[in-house]
Amino acid sequence: MDIVMPELGGIDAAQLMREINPNAKIIFATGYDLNESIEEGVDQHEEIVLHKPYSIIQLSQTLYEIFNA
Known part of the structure; x- marks a missing residue:
């Protein structure tokens, strides 16, 4: 998002x-x-934030980590 x-x-x-x-x-x-x-609304220790431009590899790794944790 x-x-x-x-x-x-x-x-x-x-x-x-x-x-x-x-x-x-x-x-x-x-x-x-x-x-x-x-920053007030995003706790960087709790939330995942990808910085644009990000690669498909970064997105894939992030998705994997979230759904396999």
């Missing part, structure tokens, strides 16, 4: 999704450096 989106940002969307399913697995993606305003 992209962190910065025009209508509903990824952090807010993820929060709504987790209200429905607290165990939802979410991968955030961003083309920005995580600045202070974005």
Whole structure:
């Protein structure tokens, strides 16, 4: 899920999704450096954040780790 989106940002969307399913697995993606305003909503120790541009190998490894943990 992209962190910065025009209508509903990824952090807010993820929060709504987790209200429905607290165990939802979410991968955030961003083309920005995580600045202070974005960092407030993303706990980098708990959340997975891929920085654009990322490779298919990075995405595949991340998916594997999430679903095989």
